[in-house]
Amino acid sequence: MKTFYQVLANALAASLTNMFVWFAVTFWVYLETKSVLATSVMAGIYLATVAISGLFLGSIVDHNPKKRAMMG
Numbered sequence: 001m002k003t004f005y006q007v008l009a010n011a012l013a014a015s016l017t018n019m020f021v022w023f024a025v026t027f028w029v030y031l032e033t034k035s036v037l038a039t040s041v042m043a044g045i046y047l048a049t050v051a052i053s054g055l056f057l058g059s060i061v062d063h064n065p066k067k068r069a070m071m072g
Contacts, residue, residue, distance in 0.1 A: 022046055 026046075030039045 026039055026042045029042050030036070033039075
């Protein structure tokens with residue numbers, strides 16, 4: 001169970017870092033351009049990337065055993 005908690009903590013740290021970076025980039029784009037349109041384009045690109053990669057990676061995880069999918 002110790003390994004599970006380590007993987008869980010790692011996933012949480014990676015997810016939080018990813019969200020902070022995307023917020024910072026989006027905020028920086030807004031500060032540089034003062035354009036809400038540029039900010040929404042950034043959000044749209046992020047949303048599309050997450051959706052497409054989620055579909056692709058989800059199918060890989062669903063068709064392979066759990067351990068094999070986690071090991072890469």
